[in-house]
Amino acid sequence: MSGDERPAGALDGLVVLDLTQMLAGPYASMMLADQGARVIKIEPPGGDLTRRNGPHLDGALRLEQRGYGAYFGSINRNKESVELDLKRPAGREALLRLARQADVLVENYRVGVMDRLGLGYETLAAANPRLVYATLRGFGDPRSGASPYADWPAYDPVAQAMGGIMGITGARRGGPPTKIGPGVGDIVPAMFLAYGIAAACWRAQRTGQGQFVDVAMVDAVLAVCERLVFQYGVTGNAPGPEGNGHPLLCPFGLFPAADGYVSLGVPNDRFWALLVARMQRPELQHDPRFASNDARVAHREEVDELVSAWTRRFTKQELARELGGEIPFGPVFDARDIFADPHFRVRDMLVEVEQPGAARPLTVAGTPVRMSATPGAVRRRAPMVGEHTERTLADFGFTATEIAALRP
Structure with missing residues (x-):
């Protein structure tokens, strides 16, 4: 179906002013846009500097041509772009005028920036x-709890480190901490922020009253590490890296195959019986060292070696035939595997969008949220710098003369 023929998203009609940059903020507003919200990205003169971040398809327009790289294209799809200079009084007045008609404003500047511009929460809420x-900052906004680190800049690795997730991640038990590959220090807070915005909008729809929504990156990462909190709270022992296993279940984690690795989970004794049957080692089910999960955890090294000795005899594909559909199992995929696997195509998780200037489209990750009546979707590419300035401002009642006066 064409973009116009698709059913409207569940957030159709919601107007969001997006003053975010980098990854976390734009990812949150992207989630809203994927579900049908009208997200208007307010960019400074010349555009968001993350437009220059690569990689770039051959021929793709660069920032100096008002274009963007794949980084920007991935997380700013489905949005409009309006170019405003908030350092000028006219730009600030224009944003205030837009805010009077919007449902949501989301920003991830450092603490105090919007207040110094005269566009802080209290000012906009009065209007x-x-x-x-909605705000997203490394350590939150002082309005909802003044962190001693409120003025510290924060990026993904900082949030991963201080939020606890890095300290329980590592290649071996008791080894050094490890950064998680994708930017979970950005993306997890973004998800919480999108959730908080949706919850606040539901209340505003019923009461007519908006509110301040604040997510700290480190808080969001800690929330994902809920096991760390209750384990320490109960035992007084600080959990550390667990390697590729699980502290409470066994066998549970990564195991070698002849051509890579597979993920295998045995959360209870029923699955253990199925696994040892596939291994043609049914006697292991009744061995007192392995007969229960607690026993297997106590003899973890022996269990892991038994399972590894079996899995490494087979390729990932052969193990999929042996275990898939019977036991919690999955091969460890790299990007080549993901692009080749039918699951991700049939689920619309690999979406091709136009890339201005390039001869071929850019592939971006789709939205994992599926709704039967109002399906979310990647409907259109990310915008060029200020691509929608005139049309969007006109929709908000600005005259041609007023629009011209706002041009950088």
Whole structure:
């Protein structure tokens, strides 16, 4: 179906002013846009500097041509772009005028930036009481708890480190901490922020009252590490890296195959019986060292070696035939595997969008949220710098003369 023929998303009609940059903030507003919200990205003169980040398809327009690289294209799809200079009084007044008609404003500047511009929460809430004003910062906004680190800049590795997830991740038990590959220090907070915005909008719809929504990156990462919290709270022992296993279940983790690795999970004795039957070692089910999960955890090294000795005899594909559908199992995929596997195509998780200037499209990750009546989707590419300035401002009641006066 064409973009116009697709059913409207569940957030159709929601108007979001997006003053975010880098990864975390734009990912949150992207989630709203994927579900049908009208997300208007407010960019400074010349555009968001992350537009220059690669990689770039051959021929793709660069920032100096008002284009963007794959980084920007991935997380700013489905959005409009309006170019405003918030350092000028006219730009600030224009944003205030937009905010009076919007449902949501989301920003991830450092603490105090919007206040110094005269566009802080209290000012905008007075102009539009139903506005949901959402922020995402490394250590949160002082309005909802003044962290001693409130003024510290924070990026993904900082959030991973201080939020606890890095300290329980590592290649071997008791080894050094390890950064998680994708930017979970950005993306997890973004997900919580999108959730908080949706919750606040539901209340605003019923009461006419907006509110301040604040997510700290480190708080969001800690929330994902909920096991760390209750384990320490109960035992007083600080969990550390667990390697590729699980501290409470066995066997549970990564195991070698002849051509890579597979993930295998045995959360209970029923699955253990199925596994040892596949291994043609049924006697292991009744061996007192392995008969229960607690016993297997106590003899973890022996269990892991028994299972590894069996799995490394087979390729990932052969193990999939042996275990797939019977036991919690999955081969460890790299990008080549993901692009070749039918699951991700049939689920629309690999989406091709136009890349201005390039001869071929850019492939971006789709939305994993599926709704039967209002399906989310990647409907259109990320915008060029200021691509929608005139049309969007006109929709908000700006005259041609007023629009011209705002041009950088």
